Amino acid sequence: MRRLKATISYDGTNFAGYQVQPNQRTVQEEIEKVLTRMHKSKETIHVTASGRTDARVHALGQVLHFDTTLTIPVDRYVTALNVQLPHDIRFLKIEEVAEDFHARYSVHxxxxxxxxxxxxxxxxxxxxxxxxxxxxxxxxxxxxxxxxxxxxxxxxxxxxxxxxxxxxxxxxxxxxxxxxxxxxxxxxxxxxxxxxxxxxxxxxxxxxxxxxxxxxxxxxxxxxxxxxxxxxxxxxxxxxxxxxxxxxx
Amino acid sequence: MRRLKATISYDGTNFAGYQVQPNQRTVQEEIEKVLTRMHKSKETIHVTASGRTDARVHALGQVLHFDTTLTIPVDRYVTALNVQLPHDIRFLKIEEVAEDFHARYSVHxxxxxxxxxxxxxxxxxxxxxxxxxxxxxxxxxxxxxxxxxxxxxxxxxxxxxxxxxxxxxxxxxxxxxxxxxxxxxxxxxxxxxxxxxxxxxxxxxxxxxxxxxxxxxxxxxxxxxxxxxxxxxxxxxxxxxxxxxxxxx
CATH class of the missing domain: 3.30.70.660 (Pseudouridine synthase I, catalytic domain, C-terminal subdomain)
Structure with a gap:
């Protein structure tokens, strides 16, 4: 298991916001859907962001972390995610981080x-x-x-x-x-x-x-x-x- | 009756193109709908553009002409149209022109x-x-x-x-x-x-x-x-x- 830190950008126009909400299109859900599929996992692979953003609010450099069992190199991980994600969300960068890194609690x-x-x-x-x-x-x-x-x-x-x-x-x-x-x-x-x-x-x-x-x-x-x-x-x-x-x- | 020349801009993303087509959202139809309402006319007030643009193609300075019975000054005409139009079409300028001006045939x-x-x-x-x-x-x-x-x-x-x-x-x-x-x-x-x-x-x-x-x-x-x-x-x-x-x- 390794912990990854991801920097992402999204156009907030067509989202009900960052955070998962029932029956709404959200950034978190789109990302978790793709990650879960990539992991061929039965349980949702969760991501944790630095914080939520509201409906229609945009991100140029939102940060999130997640834990992965996949051994793909980080550059190819970015490409693999972007290929499957809708075009209003882009992963810009993925870095390997220490397991105590937390996208929300570690924010400076x-x-x-x-x-x-x-x-x-x-x-x-x-x-x-x-x-x-x-x-x-x-x-x-x-x-x-x-x-x-x-x-x-x-x-x-x-x-x-x-x-x-x-x-x-x-x-x-x-x-x-x-x-x-x-x-x-x-x-x-x-x-x-x-x-x-x-x-x-x-x-x-x-x-x-x-x-x-x-x-x-x-x-x-x-x-x-x-x-x-x-x-x-x-x-x-x-x-x-x-x-x-x-x-x- | 006066002939007006209008310069407009539109984001083509959500249009099936400029020209009216049945059961499709088009730039021409949105404009004619608003103009017809402003004239309280039973018949559609038609506009003629310099040419059509395809679905998803954008315009920064499309030009069209139409004939009007309304005596509103041109600056206020722009505002009156923009207030009623959807936000992906904006009238930028309206000028009074000679009655033989034709947005398509006069193009240089x-x-x-x-x-x-x-x-x-x-x-x-x-x-x-x-x-x-x-x-x-x-x-x-x-x-x-x-x-x-x-x-x-x-x-x-x-x-x-x-x-x-x-x-x-x-x-x-x-x-x-x-x-x-x-x-x-x-x-x-x-x-x-x-x-x-x-x-x-x-x-x-x-x-x-x-x-x-x-x-x-x-x-x-x-x-x-x-x-x-x-x-x-x-x-x-x-x-x-x-x-x-x-x-x-």
Whole structure:
């Protein structure tokens, strides 16, 4: 038995999310189906991801681990999986890891990217891959200023969806920045862990700062309130990408 | 009654092509449905395009014309249409034109783009928007050399799908070039008119030159043969984009 770490990318458009759910098409189920078939196993070969992603959320570098009895070299393992998987999931890399490596518990940090399309007329090719702003162009200087109140270690209850079982809501946001790529605005956020919907609530709240619905300094009070109701709307899922998952070397 | 010229873009993935066909989802039908509703008309308001595009082929700048009794200013006309249209079709611009303007008969020339993804592992986000080469990287110097035999005025029977009613197969290819955009290869072709499947057959044939299945000089004989069977395969539809339609000023 060897433990493998896999880096995968998926287009979240046609998935009900990463995690297996009855009667829904999910990333995990598609992968487990192929792995189980490859192992000619009667029991499902399970994979464990760094965390789940919601319906329509994309991944550029999701990480998962699984245990295998197959002795195929890792490069050929990648090819064998990709040949059988649907085209909206791709294995990018497989590495052999120590048996105590755990895709979820060993996580050191994650990086997400959120993309808004600020064109007046939404490019039809970007409809599933960005959040349309109907031509609104925010002031990113305001958004960068507001971001300073988020960077650091805080109780982020204000940016956590109500329906969560997590008790300790203290997390560290290590970096939070904005970049224009043509008429698309990217928010890049890196931290040691993220609460349920945290990136999308931060995106939605800082968006409101960018279009002057809120002042940058308000963010300090929102964080201090530890109350979800003080923050802005949850931004739409299709603009969100899980970009990288970091593990200790 | 005024005649309007419209420039539109569409993601061809979920269409059976541009032109109306019974029991199929087509670009033309979606547009005519919305226009007819806007005019509160019992009879269908018809639109005429510069030409059809096949299933899964995309458009960045398709052009069409139609006649309207509505007096809405052109900018608001664009918005009114986009609000009602599905998100895979967008009107980019509407201009008022002379009543003898005809989107098909007035065409002066067209430009198409064909895109191959040459990454070893196909980016899942590009699966509907490029043609995957499974990591094959052609030599574009060979493709550019072969292109010289196509540029100019020729009978292009060799690059025309068999099932066509068109008799005069003489066309002028004004420009044909290749560019790398990262790991994607773009072919850009401009001409005064294109036969059925002509761009895709040229793409498929020059691809074979690029991967050394054919010599560049063979293209001269293929053109001279006026025989479809001498040319290469028809390249897949999802890599093709109708980019611009030119009209005399």
């Amino acid at each position: 940090g994650k990086q997400y990217r959120y993309i808004w399309s600020c064109e007046k007329i939404l490019n039809p090719f970007r409809r599933y891959y960005t959040t349309a702003t109907n031509g609104h162009k925010p002031d990113i200087a305001r958004m960068k200023e507001a971001a300073q109140y988020i960077i650091g270690t805080h109780d982020f209850s204000c940016f956590c969806a109500a329906n969560t079982g997590v008790k300790d809501k203290v997390r560290t946001v290590e970096a939070l920045d904005f970049e224009w790529h043509g008429e698309e605005l990217h928010m890049i956020i890196r931290g040691n862990g993220f609460l349920y919907n945290m990136v999308r609530i931060i995106a939605g709240t800082l968006w409101e700062v960018g279009i002057s619905k809120r002042e940058p300094a308000e963010i300090e009070q929102i964080v201090a309130s530890m109350n979800r109701k003080t923050a802005g709307k949850t931004a739409a899922p299709q603009g969100l990408y899980l970009e990288k998952v970091h593990y200790p070397n | 020339g067209k430009q198409y783009r064909y895109i191959w993804s040459c990454e070893k592992i196909l980016n899942p986000f590009r699966r509907y928007y490029t043609t995957a080469t499974n990591g094959h990287k052609p030599d574009i110097a060979r493709m550019k050399e072969a292109a010289q035999y196509i540029i100019g005025t020729h009978d292009f029977s060799c690059f025309c799908a068999a099932n066509t009613g068109v008799k005069d197969k003489v066309r002028t290819v004004e420009a044909l070039d290749f560019e790398w955009h990262g790991e994607e290869l773009h072919m850009i072709i401009r001409g005064n008119g294109f036969l059925y499947n002509m761009v895709r057959i040229i793409a498929g044939t020059l691809w074979e030159v690029g991967i050394s299945k054919r010599e560049p000089a063979e293209i001269e004989q293929i053109v001279a043969s006026m025989n479809r069977k001498t040319a290469g395969k028809t390249a897949a539809p999802q890599g093709l984009y109708l980019e611009k339609v030119h009209y005399p000023n």
